[in-house]
Amino acid sequence: MAKIVADRREEKIAAIETLDSRLRWLASWIVHNANHIRPKRDGLKVGGHQASCASMTAIMAALYFHALRPNDKVSVKPHAGPLLQAIHYLLGNQSLEQLQQFRALGGAQSYPSRTKDKIPVDFSTGSVGLGVAITAFSSLVQDYLIAHGSIDEGNAGRMISLMGDAELDEGNIYECLIEGYKHDIRNCWWVVDYNRQSLDSTTADRMFRRFDDIFETTGWRVITLKHGKLQRAAFARPGGKSLEDWIENCPNAEFAVLTYQGGAAWRARLTADIGGKPHVKKLLDSFEDDGLAALMTNLGGHCVESLMDAFDSADDERPTLFIAYTVKGYGLPLAGHKDNHSGMMNPGQIDQLRMAMGIEAGQEWEPFAGLGGNMAARLKNFIGDSVLAAKPEEPVAPQIHVPARFAVPSGDVQSTQAAFGNVLLDLAKSSEELADRIVTTAPDVTQTTNLGGFVNQRGLFRRSDVADIFREAKIPSAQKWAAHAAGQHIELGIAENNFFLLLTSLGLAAPHFGTRLIPVGTVYDPFIARGLDALNYGCYSDARFLLVGTPSGLTLGPEGGAHQSINTPLIGMGQPGLAYFEPAYADEVALFMRWAFEYLQKPEGSSVYLRLSTRQVAQVERANTDWETDALKGGYWLRPPTAGAEAAIAFTGAIAPEVLAAYEQMLDDIPGLGVLNVTSPDVLHREWSASKAARWTDRNAQKCHVEDLLSILAPDAGIVTVIDGSPGALSWLGGVHGLRVSPLGTDRFGQTGDLPDLYREYRLDSAAIIDAMAALF
Ligand SMILES: Cc1ncc(C[n+]2csc(CCOP(=O)(O)OP(=O)(O)O)c2C)c(N)n1
Ligand SMILES: [Mg+2]
DSSP: OHHHHHHHHHHHHHHHHHHHHHHHHHHHHHHHIIIIISOOSSOOOOOOOHHHHHTTHHHHHHIIIIIOOTTOEEEEOGGGHHHHHHHHHHHTOSOHHHHHTTTSTTSOOSSOOTTTOSSOOSSOOOSTTHHHHHHHHHHHHHHHHHHTTSSOGGGOOOEEEEEEGGGGGOHHHHHHHHHHHHTTOOSEEEEEEEOSBOSSSBOOGGGTTHHHHHHHHTTOEEEEEOBOHHHHHHHTSTTHHHHHHHHHHOOHHHHHHHHHHOHHHHHHHHHHHHTTSTTHHHHHHTSOHHHHHHHHTOBGGGOHHHHHHHHHHOOSSSOEEEEEEOOTTTTSTTTTOTTOSSOOOOHHHHHHHHHHTTOOTTOTTOTTTTSOHHHHHHHHHHHHTSTTTTOOOOOOOOOOOOOSOOOOOOOSEEOHHHHHHHHHHHHHHSOOHHHHHEEEEEESOTTTTTOHHHHHHHOEEOSSOBOOHHHHTTOOOSOOOOEETTOOEEEEOSOHHHHHHHHHHHHTHHHHHSOOOEEEEEEOGGGGGGGHHHHHHHHHTTOOOEEEEOSOSGGGGGGOTTTOOOSHHHHHHHOTTEEEEOOSSHHHHHHHHHHHHHHTTSTTOOEEEEEOOOOOEEOOOOSSSTHHHHHHTTOEEEEOOOTTEEEEEEEEGGGHHHHHHHHHHHTTTSTTOEEEEOSOHHHHHHHHHHHHHHTTSSSOOOOOHHHHHHTTEEEEEEEEEEESSOTHHHHTTHHHHTOEEEEEOOOSOOOSOOHHHHHHHTTOSHHHHHHHHHHHO
16 A cells, blocks of 8 residues: 555656656747747847746646645746746646747736736736735735635635745835734745846845744744755765765855856866765766766755655645745756846757757647657646646626715715715625625724724724723723724734735735625825835736725825825826726715725726825815716816806815815906816826727727816816826826916925915915916916
């Protein structure tokens, strides 16, 4: 019995080793084809990373064809994209055409992409570090869903990152470790392709071993795979200890140089350094040059058996870091060269590799070429029987009902931030399913962004209960801060990267886990910039969430220049996958939130960003709800102009009172003057530019809201635009019908002050609006 099991394991190792080299070939060939065979029209290098792929073939073969469980999700380092493509090609999930079009329009993407690739991609990658940390947050989301009864504990998958070692330089990794420790994350693996090379060069030796400490400190188990079984066998032989010690002390750069130079160089160097020690010469002499090179590069990350053993040994839920020593470019003539990151084999070198693989010319794309009929058939079966082959497609989670209207928070004078908190509070008190699916989060700004009401109702989330010590001590506080498994607010420390990655993970719960969550995250508006790449990453992954940037702008007054956001409207406009709205009034907040909860569930929808303010603004009387349709399209006439009017003020957000005051003062002089409330510079501009593009594409020409809105004005009318933010967010309005514009807004750093002073200084007050209008005429 034991023998049969052992034989099966031997067979499995042999199959995975064959896959290992097959993946090395296919990834090399995909890149080679794109660069050297596919005709080029622009003379540009296509690129691709043969060395980064070769570094990781055994790791990926052992993970996907041995360790993977049905519910595991894997994030693949960007530069190993071709390997993931090759794996799915072998499985029959990827077409030859896609591989031949690698890095071409419509073909396999350079880096794994959830939205653009035809193969299943669990996590997009590209911006190093983010694709790693996302797995930790997804394991937290999985725990949330387990605690809330949506996933059976027994069905928990592992969230796995296959990462490059240079990703360990990204600060977001450590922010994530700290947060992960606080939340006691589990079922998370990071496997480091520890080739000790980044893009520029070899990495510093001084960090050696420090990573163990850092990860262990934050609750991770660290498993280091330094040596393959060939090396371990050699170390056990006479003289082996000296060899082991030599490797242990060899600096990264020198190891890389010798790897590149090959067997003879290894021999010369080892002989010089340790040849005089007992038995070493005999040990070295027992290997031919090629054999010696193979021995010296037989690191743990290239040894299928060691990898399988390591993966098997982590058979619990503890987060685990595998440091798998590798050689960048392993098995290729590029191995070890410090410039190999974007280095590529030339046609002669790829030919040699092909011949070494036993693949005949013309058979390069044949998945199992050169293996012989029996072996090919067995390998095909082996792949077909794998867990990966049986993985179902991502689920499509049902949509969650959104009530037809949200009640408008009452109050004649309100801020949009308070209104946001009150709408959420109403929901929290309701029995709507929507309310149960909302998950709120904030990077240590829960209370100051008005999430507190929701949190008091719904509780903080922790896998195990955490008491509210202040409450138990009967110290008065408006906040209930107890945490439990049913809680719906995930509190984060101040780290905006973590915040956006958590929003991303929550926003992918539907496709990842089959349960839709409605994430709502609040952040101080200026600090969106701190997590901007992670926000972009979330949007690129098509994660769906409601982002609330608040408070914003100079309107923050005494908080001063370090907290007053200026260019976030441009971020809102420029960011694909994120619809930006900036309401002025509480009823707009209720309208946009309701719309957002629906829109972020739609297949063709996106995430939504609300830019809010703490400024108390007198609310306007509404005669009816007619304004709502236009408000959702990006703008409505708050004070409609008369036909042929000579002027209008177009504004966004919290400076509404200054705008209305200026309007009152100018109305006598400018009869028919209009006030346009631009609720979304983003949606308005996007639709305008799409409608212009439509005439050149095959899409049906769209009707354009901003053209409609402005067409009522006289052909030579003037517009004053005003926003508490970059004036460029609105000044483009003049281009729609060629109207003259006088743009107001902030394009200098803010400073402390009260609102009258600041609005005067930065020309956001009604006097400035009137001056700007006068300048137009
Ligand atoms: C945020 C970010 N900065 C820079 C780059 C450019 N870049 C791509 S790969 C790389 C180094 C990768 O080294 P490593 O992670 O060790 O990967 P490997 O050696 O396995 O190729 C850099 C700097 C990037 N993709 N993302
Ligand atoms: Mg590296």
